[in-house]
Amino acid sequence: MIRTTANTQLRLKGFTEPSTGSQFEGYLEPGKYLVQDFKPNYPDQDTDYALLLAPTLGANDTWICTRWKDQHYAQIVESEPTVQEPRVSFDDAPLAIDESALVNILTDFHDFTYTPDGARYPHSLPGIRLPLSPPAQNNCCTFVEALLVKAWSDSHEDFEWSTGLHGQMMIFSNDDYFSPVTAVVESGMAISVTDSDAAPHPWTLVQGWRHQWRNGHTFIIVDHHAASDRVLTLESNSHYQLNGVGFRAIGNLRDVDVQPPQNWWEMAGLWTWDDICATYRYRQQARLKVRNRTWNNSMPW
Secondary structure (H helix, E strand, O other), X not given: OOEEXXXXXXXXXXXXXXXXXXXXXXEEOOEEEEEEEEEOOOOOOOEEEEEEEOOOOOOOEEEEEEEEOOEEOEEEEEEOOOOOOXXXXXXXXXXXXXXXXXXXXXXXXXOOEEOOXXXXXXXXXXXXXXXXXXXXXXXXXXXXXXXXXXXXXXXXXXXXXXXXXXXXXOOOOOOOOOHHHHHHHHOOOEEEOOOOOOOOXXXXXXXXXXXXXXXXXXXXXXXEEOOOOEEEEEEEEOOOOOOEEEEOOOEEHHHHOOOOOOOHHHOOOOOEHHHHHHHOOEEEEEEEOEEOOOXXXXXXX
């Protein structure tokens, strides 16, 4: 199946219909978007319109004018879909951990709710002093750091963490807006991924930004179902049926008893990787070194 994308260099207006006279939905920031429908020479020879996947506008999509006469506002590109890369085995990788090391810690976040400020940690971490709960409140960055560093330090006596790495997880510096990804790679917990569009492998850390560099989010993709393109995300958030730690569009850990639903990829409304890419247009990812996966019942692919 051919994949069509629109590459925009300008901030464009989005509309409910393929007409600039229809209801204005908001501005679409420059970037690459998945095309759901394309109408060349519509409604006459002077204009082309495209329906783009845009979760930040309207009902998950919006129409833009891509051409007026000889002036093009977006480049329409058709390509073969990316071939799913073979999943990496970390059975013999240095500093790899069992999936159970992560899952067993999740109960520590059962009662946590989300806060943008004043976040706390459920447990201490090596090499650094941090504010501990109560109150049981955290945010996206503190959740990911608390989960990963605890799991790796419990599994490997020689694992090291530091205030510098903590600062990277919190994105304290403007020198690296993807520093959580940098931190997990530098500490040995993950390997880097060069193609930010590549379909995520199980237990992938993503640092994404809706705008450059505003509205950032740090989260984990536990798995990606290739056939449906749906993803199982683990994060701390105050949106998408969450107030605290849980699975996006499914519910908090305290509501689902720390277990993804059977056949989660069949659930209506679950986000796809295309949704993630369209929403967090600036992003990087790293594959965490997790082995012996049995938790989310999504095998075998």
